[in-house]
Amino acid sequence: MLKARIFVELKPSVLDPQGKAVTNSLNTLGYNQVADTRISKYIEILFSEGSEDEVNRQVEEICNKLLANPNTEHYHYTIEQAEYS
Amino acid sequence: MLKARIFVELKPSVLDPQGKAVTNSLNTLGYNQVADTRISKYIEILFSEGSEDEVNRQVEEICNKLLANPNTEHYHYTIEQAEYS
Numbered sequence: 001m002l003k004a005r006i007f008v009e010l011k012p013s014v015l016d017p018q019g020k021a022v023t024n025s026l027n028t029l030g031y032n033q034v035a036d037t038r039i040s041k042y043i044e045i046l047f048s049e050g051s052e053d054e055v056n057r058q059v060e061e062i063c064n065k066l067l068a069n070p071n072t073e074h075y076h077y078t079i080e081q082a083e084y085s
Numbered sequence: 086m087l088k089a090r091i092f093v094e095l096k097p098s099v100l101d102p103q104g105k106a107v108t109n110s111l112n113t114l115g116y117n118q119v120a121d122t123r124i125s126k127y128i129e130i131l132f133s134e135g136s137e138d139e140v141n142r143q144v145e146e147i148c149n150k151l152l153a154n155p156n157t158e159h160y161h162y163t164i165e166q167a168e169y170s
Contacts, residue, residue, distance in 0.1 A: 039127075040126075041127065046119070
């Protein structure tokens with residue numbers, strides 16, 4: 001089985017209001033050294049079969065079609081062997 | 086500057102309805118090899134100062150107090166040097 005570990009992140013130029021809110025909360029709580037926070041999605045997809053090349057092609061499609069908004073987000077991923085019972 | 090890279094994930098025993106929905110969507114779209122999907126939060130926090138020990142202690146507190154729900158989620162993180170301009 002192969003597992004894709006996918007990160008979907010806001011582009012650096014796009015404001016992250018949720019991250020900004022966390023930074024403000026943390027500063028208010030006394031964590032004054034917190035300068036910036038970025039909140040992203042981390043997605044693991046488990047594939048029951050398929051070669052690494054095929055899974056790679058499918059993950060690329062899946063990110064473009066479903067997981068990432070190309071206007072505001074970019075993504076990167078790795079594919080690795082997974083042992084699931 | 087130090088950067089904390091934090092993963093907040095649902096515990097394996099907790100149902101992930103959002104992940105389930107993505108698995109179903111992908112199967113419907115023809116990606117029949119997709120067996121399971123888990124969706125988590127990935128958070129980067131940038132610290133303007135502080136030793137690695139101090140940042141480590143603060144990240145532990147921040148995860149417990151603000152980022153993770155201890156009933157349903159667990160977290161893990163790494164801390165690394167960051168070069169931000």
